Structure formats: structure tokens, C-alpha cells
Amino acid sequence: MNAYVTEVMKNKAAALWKEEEGLGTLELILIIGVIIIIALIFKKQITALITSLLSKVDTKSNEFFPNS
Template sequence: MMLSMVKSGLKAFWKDEKGIGTLEMILILVVILIIALIFKDKITALVNNLFRNIDNKSKGFLE
């Protein structure tokens, strides 16, 4: 009785396609995180360079 309810629940969950969007979003986020970890040093250098430029431009504007 209980086993058949669990089995039918698992079948319904497997056939349900509403969760596919969630799975796709999770996979996309994982890929983005992996890419960010691979290029972490380059991303950090780029952001630091951008902030340095912003700081220099703002100092020039205030002087």
C-alpha cells in the first residue's frame, strides 16, 4: 500500500514537466559559477581596473 503510493508519486514527479525550468536554471547557474571560478583572476583584475579608472576620473572631476 505505502510502497505503491510512493511509486505512483515518483512516477508523477518524473512525468511532471513543470520542474524542467527549475533544473535548467540550476544548470545555467552552475555553468556560470564554474566559468566565474575559472576566470576569477581576470574578472578581479578587470573590476579593480574599472574602479581605479572611476576613482581617477572622479578625482580629476573634483579638482
């Protein structure tokens, strides 16, 4: 019974990969998932980088518009 279920699942997976219509969507979902995981891993570093960049923008804008 277990071998039969394994064979059926293998055939279903092979049929899924043969249908190329959904592969583009699957690839996009996987890429987005990887990007989200990387963002979660490096959350503190990304936040620090963005804070630093915004601080520099604020400093430079104060040079151009000192009374604002």
C-alpha cells in the same frame, strides 16, 4: 537483478523528464552552476578587470571632484 535496477532507473528518469513543471527550475540551476564554474575558472581575470575599472572610475571622479 542489475538489469531490473537499470530499467527501473531509466523509467524513473524518463518520467522525470516528462514532468515539465520542474524543468524550468532545473534549467535555471544548471545555468547558475555553469556561471559559477566559469567565474571560478576566470577568477583572477575577473578580479583584475574589476580592479582596473574601479581604478579608472576613481581617476575620472578625481578629475571632476579634485578636492575630495
